[in-house]
Amino acid sequence: MQNLDLKGFQQALSEAKSVVILMPEKPSLDTVASATALSLVLSQDNKEVTVACPSPMLVEFNRLVGVQKVTDSIENRNLTISFEDYEATNVERVSYNIENGKFMLVIAPKTGTLAPNKDQVVVGYRGVAGDLVIVVGTPSKDALGKFNQEKELFVEGSKVALVNNTPVSGFSSASELISPDASSISEATLRVIEGLNLHLNPDIATNLLAGLRAGTDSFQKAVAAETFSAASRLVSAGARLDSQGTTPNRIQSQPQAEKPPASWIEEPRILKGNTLP
Secondary structure (H helix, E strand, C coil), X not given: CCEECHHHHHHHHHHCCEEEEECCCCCCHHHHHHHHHHHHHHHHCCCEEEEECCCCCCHHHHHCCCHHHCECCCEEEEEEEEECCCCHHHEEEEEEEEECCEEEEEEEECCCCCCCCHHHEEEEEEEEXXXXXXXXXXXXXHHHHHHHHCCCCCCCCCCEEEEECCCCECCCCCEEEECCCCCCHHHHHHHHHHHCCCCCCHHHHXXXXXXXXXXXXXCCCCCCHHHHHHHHHHHHCCCCXXXXXXXXXXXXXXXXXXXXXXXXXXXXXXXXXXXXC
C-alpha cells in the first residue's frame, strides 16, 4: 500500500525557499535519475535546489540531465573568506561598502603592515542551506554516509521527506513518500510529481524513464501494468528514448569476399581423371 504524505510534503514545499536533495552512498542509476528529476521539477518553481551525494557520480550517469550539478558538499549557506599564511593580528578592521550596486569587502591592515595579497585569499562556504531536505532512494539514515553527521540537517523540527519504493529507517519524523508497490524509485517519484500536479517537461521525463528502465532491468523484473502505464505517460511527456544508455544498432559494412578465380566459374567445366574407381 502506498504511503504518500502528499499534503504534508506540499505544505513543507510551499514554505521552503531552499531544498537539499540527498542520495545514499553508491547510488543506483534509478536513484540518481529520481534525484535529478526532482531537482529539475523544483527548479521550475524557483526553488534554490542542491543535489548531493557522498559518493562520486559514475560515467554511466552522464546520460541524465542535471547530473553535472550533483555535489559532494552541502555547505553552501554562508560564503567565507580567509587568508592563507597571513597574520590575523595584522588586520585593523573589516568593513563593507556598496558601490554602483556592487558589494565590496574592505580589509584594512594595521599601520606598518601590508594587506593580504590576492594569492592569500581563500574562498569557501560554511553552513547547510536547506529549508526542506528530501532523501531519495536511501534505505536508512546511516546510508547517507558523511551527510548523516550534518546536525543542521536533522535537528528536531527540521522538515524532511523520504522518497522511495521500499521502507526507510532511522528518521524519527519525516513526510513519507513511499510506494512499496512501485517497480522502481523513479516510478515512486513520478507518483509524487503527478500527485502534486507538478509539471513534467521532456528533461524530467527522460531522466525518470531512464531510471524506470534501470530499476526494472529494462522491464524484465518487478513490473506490473502500472509500470508500463508510467512509461507511456513519460513518453507522452516527451521522454527521449535515445537517452537510455543504449547505442543504436549500426549496420556495419562487411568486407567483400575475394572473387574466385575465373577458371572456377567458367562453364562448361569438365573434369577428367586418368583412372576410374
